[in-house]
Amino acid sequence: MREERLFRLGILGSGKGSNAAAIADACAAGAIPARVALVLSDVENAGILAQARERGVPSRFIPPGQFRTKLDEAAETAFLEALRQAEVDLVVLAGFMRILKGELLRAFAQKVVNIHPALLPAFPGLEAWKQALDYGAKMTGVTVHFVDQGIDTGPIIAQETVPVLPGDTPDSLHARIQEMERKVYPAVIGALARGRIRTQGRQTTWQPDPGKDT
Ligand code: GRF
Numbered sequence: 001m002r003e004e005r006l007f008r009l010g011i012l013g014s015g016k017g018s019n020a021a022a023i024a025d026a027c028a029a030g031a032i033p034a035r036v037a038l039v040l041s042d043v044e045n046a047g048i049l050a051q052a053r054e055r056g057v058p059s060r061f062i063p064p065g066q067f068r069t070k071l072d073e074a075a076e077t078a079f080l081e082a083l084r085q086a087e088v089d090l091v092v093l094a095g096f097m098r099i100l101k102g103e104l105l106r107a108f109a110q111k112v113v114n115i116h117p118a119l120l121p122a123f124p125g126l127e128a129w130k131q132a133l134d135y136g137a138k139m140t141g142v143t144v145h146f147v148d149q150g151i152d153t154g155p156i157i158a159q160e161t162v163p164v165l166p167g168d169t170p171d172s173l174h175a176r177i178q179e180m181e182r183k184v185y186p187a188v189i190g191a192l193a194r195g196r197i198r199t200q201g202r203q204t205t206w207q208p209d210p211g212k213d214t
Pocket of ligand 1: 019116
């Protein structure tokens with residue numbers, strides 16, 4: 001009997017890898033009908049690479065080139081080649097600290113997603129939890145969105161709120177947001193792997209889950 005091909009994820013990250021770990025574990029537990037085919041990082045000693053190694057997931061460091069906030073052309077080509085070779089269906093950004101603008105976005109049009117630690121369009125860019133705290137917001141949250149050429153501007157797939165509590169520090173708020181991220185991101189990726197997300201322009205809609213009666 002022919003085995004059904006599993007949906008394949010390529011995860012890109014620069015940091016500690018808590019989202020990547022949650023996604024890989026949800027795949028291993030069968031909660032996401034997909035496999036993490038590859039983890040790539042632009043940071044040689046990033047925790048995300050260690051998280052991948054611990055779980056037996058193929059991983060690689062690819063040097064980002066000469067710029068600080070984006071990949072240079074050769075580096076973007078190297079990332080793209082690695083993702084193609086691994087036959088990736090969806091590119092998952094999980095704390096990837098470089099802007100993608102060129103070839104990779106064109107090759108994976110509507111197939112790159114990101115998680116942002118705020119309710120977009122509020123607080124785009126860096127340290128969004130600190131921006132929310134400094135602004136005096138009472139509520140912030142997480143946003144999962146498709147990636148376009150802008151910074152945190154692509155069509156929104158899902159959002160969940162997280163309260164800002166009296167006495168919060170940037171670290172305590174960030175930790176509460178990350179706890180929510182570890183629930184929302186696997187749920188969205190599961191829905192994408194099941195083909196449940198439709199997009200028309202900026203509007204995304206969740207189709208009913210064929211596996212459930214509702
Ligand atoms: C997350 O908070 C995410 O929102 C942001 O970068 C962070 C990555 O954390 N884009 P981790 O590496 O997944 O632990």
